[in-house]
Amino acid sequence: MPNAASRRHMGARERLQRWLPKLVLSPSCVLVLFFVYGFIAWTSYISFSDSGMLPDYTWAGLRQWTRLWQSWTWGIALHNIWVFGLLYIVACILLGLLLAILLDQRIRAEGVLRTIYLYPMALSFIVTGTAWQWFLNPGLGLEKTMHDLGWQSFSFHWLIDSKMAIYTVVIAAVWQATGFVMAMFLAGLRGIDGEMIKAAQLDGAPIWKIYLRIIVPQLRPVFLSAVVVLAHLAIKSFDLIVAMTGGGPGNATAVPATFMYSYAFSRNEMGIAAASAVFMLAVIAALIIPYLYSELREPRP
Amino acid sequence: MSAVAGRRFTLARALLYTILLLFAVVYLMPLYVMLTTSFKTLEEIHQGNMLALPGQWTLAPWREAWGSACIGLECSGIHGYFFNSIKIVVPAVLISGLLGAFNGYVLTKWRFRGHKIVFGLMLFSCFIPFQIILLPMARVLGILHLANSTAGLVLVHIVYGIGFTTLFFRNFYAAFPDELVRAAKLDGAGFFTLFFRILLPASVPIIVVTVIWQFTNVWNDFLFGVSFASGDSAPITVALNNLVNSSTGVKAYNVNMAAAMVAAVPTLIVYVLAGKYFLRGLMSGSVKG
Amino acid sequence: MSFLHIHNVHKRFGSTPVLKGVDIAIAQGDFLVLVGPSGCGKSTLLNMIAGLDTLSDGELLLDGVRINDLPPAKRDIAMVFQSYALYPSMTVAGNIGFGLEMRKVPRKARREAIERVARLLQIENLLSRKPSQLSGGQRQRVAMGRALVREPQLFLFDEPLSNLDAKLRVDMRTEIKQLHQRLRTTIVYVTHDQIEAMTLATRIAVMRGGELQQLGTPQQVYDDPSNLFVAGFMGSPSMNLIPGRVVERDGEPWVALDAEETQVLLPVRRDRDALRQWYDREVVVGLRPEAITDPASADRREGDVHEAELPVALVEPTGADLYVVTSLGGKRINARMRPGGAVEPGSAARFAFDVTRMVVFDPDSEQRIRSPAPDPA
Numbered sequence: 001m002p003n004a005a006s007r008r009h010m011g012a013r014e015r016l017q018r019w020l021p022k023l024v025l026s027p028s029c030v031l032v033l034f035f036v037y038g039f040i041a042w043t044s045y046i047s048f049s050d051s052g053m054l055p056d057y058t059w060a061g062l063r064q065w066t067r068l069w070q071s072w073t074w075g076i077a078l079h080n081i082w083v084f085g086l087l088y089i090v091a092c093i094l095l096g097l098l099l100a101i102l103l104d105q106r107i108r109a110e111g112v113l114r115t116i117y118l119y120p121m122a123l124s125f126i127v128t129g130t131a132w133q134w135f136l137n138p139g140l141g142l143e144k145t146m147h148d149l150g151w152q153s154f155s156f157h158w159l160i161d162s163k164m165a166i167y168t169v170v171i172a173a174v175w176q177a178t179g180f181v182m183a184m185f186l187a188g189l190r191g192i193d194g195e196m197i198k199a200a201q202l203d204g205a206p207i208w209k210i211y212l213r214i215i216v217p218q219l220r221p222v223f224l225s226a227v228v229v230l231a232h233l234a235i236k237s238f239d240l241i242v243a244m245t246g247g248g249p250g251n252a253t254a255v256p257a258t259f260m261y262s263y264a265f266s267r268n269e270m271g272i273a274a275a276s277a278v279f280m281l282a283v284i285a286a287l288i289i290p291y292l293y294s295e296l297r298e299p300r301p
Numbered sequence: 302m303s304a305v306a307g308r309r310f311t312l313a314r315a316l317l318y319t320i321l322l323l324f325a326v327v328y329l330m331p332l333y334v335m336l337t338t339s340f341k342t343l344e345e346i347h348q349g350n351m352l353a354l355p356g357q358w359t360l361a362p363w364r365e366a367w368g369s370a371c372i373g374l375e376c377s378g379i380h381g382y383f384f385n386s387i388k389i390v391v392p393a394v395l396i397s398g399l400l401g402a403f404n405g406y407v408l409t410k411w412r413f414r415g416h417k418i419v420f421g422l423m424l425f426s427c428f429i430p431f432q433i434i435l436l437p438m439a440r441v442l443g444i445l446h447l448a449n450s451t452a453g454l455v456l457v458h459i460v461y462g463i464g465f466t467t468l469f470f471r472n473f474y475a476a477f478p479d480e481l482v483r484a485a486k487l488d489g490a491g492f493f494t495l496f497f498r499i500l501l502p503a504s505v506p507i508i509v510v511t512v513i514w515q516f517t518n519v520w521n522d523f524l525f526g527v528s529f530a531s532g533d534s535a536p537i538t539v540a541l542n543n544l545v546n547s548s549t550g551v552k553a554y555n556v557n558m559a560a561a562m563v564a565a566v567p568t569l570i571v572y573v574l575a576g577k578y579f580l581r582g583l584m585s586g587s588v589k590g
Numbered sequence: 591m592s593f594l595h596i597h598n599v600h601k602r603f604g605s606t607p608v609l610k611g612v613d614i615a616i617a618q619g620d621f622l623v624l625v626g627p628s629g630c631g632k633s634t635l636l637n638m639i640a641g642l643d644t645l646s647d648g649e650l651l652l653d654g655v656r657i658n659d660l661p662p663a664k665r666d667i668a669m670v671f672q673s674y675a676l677y678p679s680m681t682v683a684g685n686i687g688f689g690l691e692m693r694k695v696p697r698k699a700r701r702e703a704i705e706r707v708a709r710l711l712q713i714e715n716l717l718s719r720k721p722s723q724l725s726g727g728q729r730q731r732v733a734m735g736r737a738l739v740r741e742p743q744l745f746l747f748d749e750p751l752s753n754l755d756a757k758l759r760v761d762m763r764t765e766i767k768q769l770h771q772r773l774r775t776t777i778v779y780v781t782h783d784q785i786e787a788m789t790l791a792t793r794i795a796v797m798r799g800g801e802l803q804q805l806g807t808p809q810q811v812y813d814d815p816s817n818l819f820v821a822g823f824m825g826s827p828s829m830n831l832i833p834g835r836v837v838e839r840d841g842e843p844w845v846a847l848d849a850e851e852t853q854v855l856l857p858v859r860r861d862r863d864a865l866r867q868w869y870d871r872e873v874v875v876g877l878r879p880e881a882i883t884d885p886a887s888a889d890r891r892e893g894d895v896h897e898a899e900l901p902v903a904l905v906e907p908t909g910a911d912l913y914v915v916t917s918l919g920g921k922r923i924n925a926r927m928r929p930g931g932a933v934e935p936g937s938a939a940r941f942a943f944d945v946t947r948m949v950v951f952d953p954d955s956e957q958r959i960r961s962p963a964p965d966p967a
Contacts, residue, residue: 014661022413025419126541127538257430277433
């Protein structure tokens with residue numbers, strides 16, 4: 001930083017040059033402060049207010065929060081996101097790791113296969129939902145195909161079965177994200193020192209043991225990233241559920257995101273909607289902030 | 302590393318390829334079914350096998366999806382919504398990208414006290430569940446007379462895209478040699494000259510990554526579209542959902558699939574043409590990069 | 591009157607001092623080399639002169655003008671960077687001409703200047719290439735061309751040869767020296783390589799821990815180091831620093847150095863007056879390897895040679911010389927002898943000490959023990 005004496009000697013041009021960087025940064029700062037952090041504050045306040053169809057700034061304490069936790073649908077939504085999130089994360093990581101390890105064996109058409117596994121990530125959840133809704137259609141989809149192929153007893157009604165519908169969403173979501181998790185693991189595998197593996201081979205370790213004991217433990221940072229990213233995607237999941245089941249049958253596949261949307265825009269219960277949104281934010285913040293902090297802490301030269 | 306397996310063709314390798322191919326088939330199946338269905342007649346869909354190729358190829362479902370399918374009360378297909386999405390995507394990508402590039406430049410090459418906090422705030426904004434901003438945003442768009450307009454959605458996508466574009470450019474410019482910047486300052490280059498003459502020409506890879514990332518995200522967005530735009534100004538994802546999940550009339554699966562393909566084609570093309578950059582964006586969107 | 595005057599310059603990063611009051615003045619046409627181990631503050635000082643870093647305290651004067659507060663572009667200074675810092679998106683010609691373009695030099699004049707510099711550096715055939723298509727040595731030349739074309743008052747070099755391989759480094763070193771002799775420009779050059787410093791400089795500034803240790807001509811710094819650090823840092827193989835004691839013989843100071851079984855006694859020739867105050871006290875005696883030789887190679891015309899027989903611990907032939915290692919004051923001592931002599935490890939050999947080149951240090955303050963008025967050497 002220049003001292004006061006030097007600042008006085010500067011011309012207007014130099015002074016402008018000194019302020020330009022901050023000037024250029026400021027529109028983005030203003031936008032983010034207002035539209036992100038201002039809105040977070042507003043929504044948080046609304047969750048403690050009397051707001052219904054219109055915002056009502058009367059302080060209502062925890063009334064909306066109590067109503068939220070007493071809501072039957074919110075219970076279903078929490079249960080669903082828990083089931084969905086857990087299955088989604090575990091399945092994506094297991095399948096992604098498996099595919100990455102298989103692809104890491106000097107496969108001839110690796111590029112093509114990688115492209116095939118990853119393309120669903122480029123699709124909109126709405127397209128994915130539409131496709132899987134059709135694919136799993138009880139009357140005309142997979143079930144009928146199996147019957148046509150001679151497997152008469154095959155039955156797959158999950159999409160319209162309120163107990164099973166959430167699992168169809170899991171299948172579609174896993175289909176969409178596995179390729180990405182695979183790519184993360186593949187990048188991690190490629191970063192491991194090959195000499196170490198040669199050394200292990202010379203020590204006489206079988207391949208599966210080399211992976212289990214030497215390679216996979218070194219992928220810990222990738223596991224961490226994958227869990228954080230997938231958990232964050234799961235909590236935000238909205239589109240896929242709307243497109244595949246619309247939250248139904250009934251409320252069977254409601255998740256916090258669809259719950260919030262319907263309370264905000266169909267039921268006109270702004271206060272409850274705000275409370276549910278704040279809850280979602282809190283969960284994600286608890287997950288993301290420590291992660292970002294650890295990622296950014298190491299100094300850059 | 303790839304050092305584990307040998308090159309010999311053994312039973313194990315045959316098994317390996319079989320598994321990989323099986324997965325490939327599973328991953329391609331929904332796309333295949335979507336495509337074949339879109340070229341079948343409704344009659345064939347009801348009678349035939351989902352996995353079979355069309356017995357009689359027809360373009361009618363595509364034509365109907367594009368030009369005459371009923372979405373809500375309007376029966377003019379999805380083409381209008383397709384162009385809505387383009388009208389949203391182009392300015393949103395350009396403006397958020399430009400802002401991100403400037404932010405990344407300032408945050409790495411013109412550091413000031415508190416630059417870390419600014420970056421941290423922008424970074425966190427990438428990860429918030431957007432439900433937290435739906436209610437106030439709906440009100441603000443109303444106040445600005447931007448509700449139910451593509452312009453409103455452009456604003457929304459810019460605001461919530463800045464975090465990611467800033468992240469991309471910041472990480473890229475952090476690795477850009479400081480000595481070059483110093484050399485240019487000694488040569489007499491100012492703030493903008495340095496950016497446009499020295500940094501930007503070297504930024505092609507990260508520009509591609511950013512454009513692809515933002516394009517894919519904005520094109521595929523549904524939440525903002527369904528919350529802030531209805532009727533004529535809706536983007537294609539919203540129109541597709543309305544078409545597919547409307548409860549009126551007979552379900553025209555072939556038309557639905559054709560419409561889904563129309564919605565999917567732009568991002569698929571980008572993915573096929575620039576998969577490497579697409580992946581790089583995904584990775585730096587999750588890991589530090 | 592000095593051309594570049596670095597006056598009492600301080601730099602603190604937070605509360606950590608990086609430069610603690612550095613004073614250096616050089617004349618026009620001087621080649622000043624700032625040398626020291628990494629972290630000594632030499633690069634920080636260079637960046638301050640360039641205007642890329644600010645001063646916490648002190649003053650920089652260039653040709654009598656205070657430049658502390660001028661932005662880099664207004665200082666009339668050019669710099670060659672360690673990584674060369676060539677703009678990747680521009681051609682060689684574009685790189686060299688960029689500074690002129692920023693100064694709004696017309697296109698035609700710019701082209702002429704670029705061509706003149708390209709001729710000077712023999713890179714005319716590279717002008718339309720991109721930096722990525724150049725070899726290390728070519729990049730180095732382009733980086734120099736970019737600095738030369740502006741014809742600035744002062745050139746700064748920030749370890750410009752450290753990215754080249756050994757052979758190219760020697761070639762480029764010669765070329766920089768020739769360029770300086772031809773153009774008579776004023777240069778400030780940073781390096782951690784003391785050989786580079788010795789060969790290039792007209793003035794050397796040895797730095798350590800943010801403080802200037804010694805400023806002088808290469809020969810002064812080499813022959814007349816002002817403290818133990820400079821003595822050990824400059825020269826390769828480095829100066830022998832031998833713990834010993836000052837004793838009185840016939841009213842004159844001598845130094846006594848312990849060998850394995852005997853003691854070597856050497857008369858003091860330099861700084862005699864000062865050392866009279868040091869009778870029976872511990873000191874550190876500095877003798878360069880070339881001041882300890884075999885009796886036949888000793889220079890007796892100017893020197894004052896004293897001989898001693900000592901056991902040989904190790905023999906290291908380098909081709910041109912034979913380094914013979916023995917032990918004095920409990921330390922390994924290098925002597926430079928003529929190759930081909932019959933010196934064998936394990937046997938004894940005669941060593942000849944040129945005491946006119948001997949310097950003596952205070953082991954506590956690590957400073958040279960000097961007489962008030964410098965002795966004529």
